[in-house]
């Protein structure tokens with residue numbers, strides 16, 4: 509579990525938190541959010557400005573969007589990757605700038621699996637057509653995500669090993685680029701999640717069937733990531749805690765997996781999201797709707813958790829922490845709307861933060 513400085517007064521949201529050797533200045537993190545505007549997976553000025561501004565805006569941890577560990581693991585042509593030197597160089601200046609602003613630079617690494625090779629959301633989020641340079645998606649089983657999607661290629665053991673090796677290599681590059689937290693993406697219907705859910709995993713080998721088998725790939729991804737990540741740096745893992753579909757992956761299975769991860773000691777925090785695997789999902793949306801998942805995993809697996817999802821107000825974010833539901837708050841869309849959201853949250857809670865000197869004249 510993370511350590512915290514109980515002597516620090518004030519709302520918990522603005523108390524520092526330490527994971528291994530890394531201390532975040534507060535408990536607000538920018539949730540990973542795809543921008544779909546990279547070329548050949550290389551981060552450019554957009555990514556520097558978007559992430560950099562949110563570090564200026566006061567976040568404790570600033571996460572990149574989902575970054576693919578191999579080319580076919582990108583969701584779209586516009587998604588980031590970390591499998592070559594150009595990409596690594598692009599990330600270096602982002603990590604340096606974010607850290608220079610006092611935020612912890614984090615990177616989310618993943619693989620899109622059967623949801624790869626689609627257009628950007630503003631072009632319909634549909635499978636690429638033959639004239640749009642599509643690629644063959646891979647998955648645990650040849651089960652398409654939805655009508656209109658081609659069936660993915662079933663991964664053989666060599667392909668599974670190739671992807672876990674690619675995860676390890678990307679983590680090594682993340683370390684060289686200067687990131688201080690890696691989050692393994694195993695949520696939202698992408699490759700890791702596809703192995704977890706019986707709705708997308710129909711395998712009969714030791715990667716399918718029982719809960720132990722279905723979780724094997726994600727556990728191997730976590731181990732591969734940890735093998736290249738320094739012992740003094742934290743590793744997070746994002747899970748969809750339920751598919752929101754009868755007969756799918758659910759909270760009980762998530763708790764079991766989190767217990768294994770806690771026992772393994774490789775992962776420091778489980779980031780508790782949900783959904784994304786199946787078009788028939790029925791999500792019970794509402795303010796903080798996924799926080800109960802973070803609470804259940806935290807209490808029953810004894811591992812730190814992040815809460816995410818419709819957390820939009822300072823008092824609400826702070827209450828989740830004070831109630832012991834989670835250790836960290838990930839904010840997505842509200843932080844897109846307002847790059848200075850943590851500075852505003854501080855003011856809302858009566859916390860007097862030092863603003864970066866360049867913008868301090870705007871404080872009041």
Ligand SMILES: Cc1cc2nc3c(=O)[nH]c(=O)nc-3n(C[C@H](O)[C@H](O)[C@H](O)COP(=O)(O)O)c2cc1C
Pocket residue numbers: 539540541542543573574616693695696746781816817818819838839840841842
């Ligand atoms: C534009 C956009 C892109 C996203 N991309 C990612 C991503 O790359 N990785 C991920 O784990 N979640 C992604 N998400 C989900 C968010 O990280 C977050 O979990 C979700 O938006 C719920 O939080 P919110 O209600 O604070 O927005 C994305 C969400 C949005 C709106």
